[in-house]
Every structure is written in C-alpha cells, then in structure tokens.
Amino acid sequence: MTSAAKTLAPETPGLDPAEPTARQAAVLDAVLALMQEEGGQLTMAAVARRASCSKETLYKWFGDRDGLLTATVQWQASRVRAGRYDRQRLDASSLRDSLRDFAANWLSVISSPTSIALNRLAISHAASKQSNLGQIVLENGRFAIGNRLKPVLEEGRAAGLLAFDDTEAAFRTFFGLAGRDVQIRLLLGDDLKLGKAEIARDAAAATDQFLTLYGRTDQKPAAA
Amino acid sequence: MTSAAKTLAPETPGLDPAEPTARQAAVLDAVLALMQEEGGQLTMAAVARRASCSKETLYKWFGDRDGLLTATVQWQASRVRAGRYDRQRLDASSLRDSLRDFAANWLSVISSPTSIALNRLAISHAASKQSNLGQIVLENGRFAIGNRLKPVLEEGRAAGLLAFDDTEAAFRTFFGLAGRDVQIRLLLGDDLKLGKAEIARDAAAATDQFLTLYGRTDQKPAAA
DNA sequence: AAGGAACCGTACCGTACGTTACGGTTCTCT
C-alpha cells in the first residue's frame, strides 16, 4: 500500500475506474478464474502463473494485492451492466414480465460461481476492514438492482398497477421474496442446485407473491 | 491437523460435541470477542494473549487452529438454543404473535456482531473448502430456525389459519420476508442500523405480509 | 511434604506469501 495503485491504465486517461487494457483484462479474468476454484490459491504467484505474466508487472499495474483484488471486483462489476429495461407501455402483463425477469436475473447472478466467489472475498475483507471491496460489491449488486428496479415499480404505481408508499420498502420486499435464503446458503457452502427451470419457477412465484402484496386492481389471472 | 483435535473435554465423557469446561469456555469467549474487533487479529498468539493462556494449551485442547475455530462456532451455537415456543392453543392472534417473535428474534440474531463475525468466518472458510464451518453455521442458523418454525406453521394450517402445500416453501417465503437484504448488507460491511424499534416494526410488517400471502380466513384485524 | 499433572510465558522453527530485484527477451519508435 506504499507505492502506486492509482492509475490503472495510463494509456486511457480520463476514466476514473480506469478501463483496463486487453492484457490487463486477461489478468483480471485469471484472478476471477482462480478464485472460483475450490482450492482457492489466490496468491500473487498463482495469479502471475495463471496469467502468464510476471509478478513485477502485477505490482506495476495494480500497486499491491489489494489493488489487484479491487480492480478485479470492479472489472467484474463493469460487465454486469446487462439487462436494461427500456420503458415500454406498462400494463399488468408487461409489469409482471419485467418483475419476473428481474427476479430470474438476480437469482442467476447470485447463484453463479463468480458471484459467490466475489461475495466471499468481499465479505472476508469486510471483516478485516482493510478495503472497501464490500462496498463495491454492494454498490454493483444489491444497490444496482435496486436502482434499476425502483423506476419500474414507480412506473407501475403511476400506471395504477401497484400501490405502495415507500419505494425502497417495496423493493426490499421484492428482494426478499426473490432471494429468500439462496445467497446465504450458497455463500456458506450449501450445495443448493439452481437450474434454469428452478430459477424461472421461483422468479415467477416471487413475482406472484409480490403482486399479491402490492398489486392494485390486479389479481390472480390464473397464470400457471 | 496431525495431533489430537478429537475429545474437547476429556473430563466430561459421553458428550460428542463435547461440552467445554469453564476455562475452555473462557478461551472460546476470547475468540468470539477477538473476531468481533475490526482489526481482526485472529491469530493463535492473539487468542492466547487475550485468554491469558499459553499457545501450548490451545493446541492441547483444540488440536489446531481449525479445531479452535470449529469449537468456537459450536460453542456459540450451543447457547442460541433460547426461544422455545411451547405450543399453546393456536388462534389467529397467538399465531401472529409467534411469527412476529420468530422474525424479530431472527433479525436480532443476524444483526448481532457475533453472528456477523461468525458468518464472515464461516464464509471465508467455505471458500477454501478447508472445514465445515459453513455447514455448522447453516445448521444452527437457517436450518435451526426452519426446524423450529415449521411446526408452528403446520399447527397453524391444522388449525385452519394458514393454507399452503409445501411447508418448506412457506418457511422460505417467511425467511425472505423477514430477512430481505439485511444479512448480506451487514456481511458486506454496510452499516445498517437495526435497533429494537426497527426490528419490531420490520418483524410485524413481515408477519403481516406473510399472513396476507398464506393466511386463510384471517385478514387485517386493525392490529396496530 | 513430595511428586506430578496442568498450565503460563516465552523463545524458537519452518513455511507461505507479499514484495522487490534482476537478467534476458520482445516489442515499439525513429
């Protein structure tokens, strides 16, 4: 923590989170791959070996081990930007579809090996208070999905499809209905198996429950 | 992992999880205290210093570092056995009270510094696959509350107050409604403040939502 | 009181790993 660890890619000025070069991205992918393997040998030497680069280069690019891990977390976060929900005309059916997509997408994310490894890493570091990995993961996970879903909820309310006072509270209910015990079980090593089918089913169930709680004129239209 | 690490307290035979002696319990409490401090110096030397005992004794009693941590987790688990819910006659009101108590108790547990530290530790170890701390924590957390709450749900169903097919699914919904994003945020270091008042309010809200989803003839009896 | 077990405090050992240093190679620029 003494030396550089500031500018990640000097050749692309102006970007603060610092877009990594292709080679740097390959290194970060190596880190991601490495931390998903159970043996968990996440050492600088292992990263250098896996990425076929020298340790000197790692330190030159990322400053220290913490910088490398932070860059890795941000790198992964930067490509989860998928799934924009363009505002279409909202009726009961499209709202339900949107919610289902959100829930299914979220379940897919939190059950992916990458997310599990990343969250474990960030949680470990949150214990030692040595970095802000936890904040980064939160910002790109729980809070990011909140910021993307809340406009949908408010549009649903504006369209008379949903009824709630506190958007945040409504979102947290949806979050709980969708996620339930999945994330904590996976983080603790329970081998919960979540296939596409289960995710789709659970996302639909959570959405139906949410609409039961917050839907307005909408009710059970014998969906399934 | 080469030497002892089997019988924790030879002077109390017959107990498999091995009730620790008073002195040993003091050591385990030192570990618990140590892992709640942010600096997180959870080394054998630090434990010995904190507990005013020698490292040699630690190794004699617990075998190795992993044995010490496992004993600590089990020690903490052994005293969360509080909150037995004696089956009283179940009416709508007492069921609602029971559910609120469960939710409030669970929120208190997961927001306590001890639980946070313990879960962080277990999650870190789940990454390295080096022990079964994760399983122990799951067994005494998520699954323990499930086993205690499910009978209540089934009594509620038997009494005609609740309607559901799958007890496990109903419990998981309750779990999600109560916990929502609380645990993951706390584990990742978000400084979410949960006082008694918030817990009581959130537990009541979760219970009301659960009863809306699963209650039978029961509805909003203008409780508050 | 004598013997011994248990235990404390400290010193010591070996290893793992973060970090730095360096020689040799490849790539870039002019």
Added chain:
DNA sequence: AGAGAACCGTAACGTACGGTACGGTTCCTT
C-alpha cells in the same frame, strides 16, 4: 538497425503466523 520501454521468468528478501519445545509456577493428589 539501434535505443529504450515493457514485460517475462526466476530468484531473493522480510515478515507474519501456525505449530513446537521448554523452563518455571501453581495446584491437586496421596
């Protein structure tokens, strides 16, 4: 082609920490 930067592979260094050894002290047993 030649100079210099960037980088790879490997070696070396220092420290932190898990685990062990040992002398001295307390306490229990007989």
